[in-house]
Amino acid sequence: MSIARRERAALVDTMRAAGPDAATLCEGWTTRDLAAHLVVRERRLDAAPGILIPKLAGYTARVQERLTASTDWPALLAQVEDGPPLYSPFILLDPLVNVAEMFIHHEDVRRAGPSWEPRVLDEDTTASLAKQVSSFARMTLSKTPARVSLATPQGKVLATAGKGSPVTVIGEPGELLLFAAGREPARVTFQGAADAVDAVRGAHRGL
Structure with a gap:
């Protein structure tokens, strides 16, 4: 399957x-x-x-x-x-x-429920989701008021989009995909100047 x-x-x-x-x-x-x-x-x-x-x-x-x-x-x-x-x-x-x-x-x-945790995904699913991050970022983050890089905890950059001060969003591929799709409960962390991070957090994402 x-x-x-x-x-x-x-x-x-x-x-x-x-x-x-x-x-x-x-x-x-x-x-x-x-x-x-x-x-x-x-x-x-x-x-x-x-x-x-x-x-x-x-x-x-x-x-x-x-x-x-x-x-x-x-x-x-x-x-x-x-x-x-x-x-x-x-x-x-x-x-x-x-x-x-x-x-x-x-x-x-x-994640709409009151209690949830990220699923533990197998390697094949994680790799497949990682391949989707770049295309989603191009569609949803191109107008973000910062230069956003989506990176894994191991430091691999899966996508970069937008213009402005650099901000790095760090998370597992599935979480980065959810972030790019505009889902707020994504488990990600941010690196960058505080005002740039706030701009990224507040910017519209999703299709």
């Missing part, structure tokens, strides 16, 4: 245990909303572009809302668990783009 498929299965297990009305780190979304988002992303080619293109976001939101209201919880989870259908471009891209997607959304559910 691929890393993306393992993360998908783990996400579904966690959502099933949490129930359809549990909170997530995605503002305003319950686990039901998150499941519907994943279904739209992989199965509704007409609506999926609005996830990234603001001009199309209204239509995507309406499709997702209808799906949330009209599909029962077990059916939503089954569609997430099954993964992309044969007609979806994600059927080929799944090993490349869904490792980060499933990991981040799994943590969206896990």
Whole structure:
């Protein structure tokens, strides 16, 4: 089983245990909303572009809302668990783009609760997440008011983006990915001038 498929299965297990009305780190979304988002992303080619293109976001939101209201919880989870259908471009891209997607959304559910700790990840998963950090940083940190370097505790720089005073964000690859995706509970530390660090902390991140 691929890393993306393992993360998908783990996400579904966690959502099933949490129930359809549990909170997530995605503002305003319950686990039901998150499941519907994943279904739209992989199965509704007409609506999926609005996830990234603001001009199309209204239509995507309406499709997702209808799906949330009209599909029962077990059916939503089954569609997430099954993964992309044969007609979806994600059927080929799944090993490349869904490792980060499933990991981040799994943590969206896990870390919305009152008590959580980072998971202990195997080496293959950690290496796969590390490969995703650079592309996420280019998308989410390019306008950050500092020159941000994302580095592991061992000193390996996985990505650099933004302009200004240098700030280094240190954490395990999964935590750096969560930071780049705008998830505040990421377990990271900062090095740099205090005003630059404050600017990075306060800057918008995420897609």
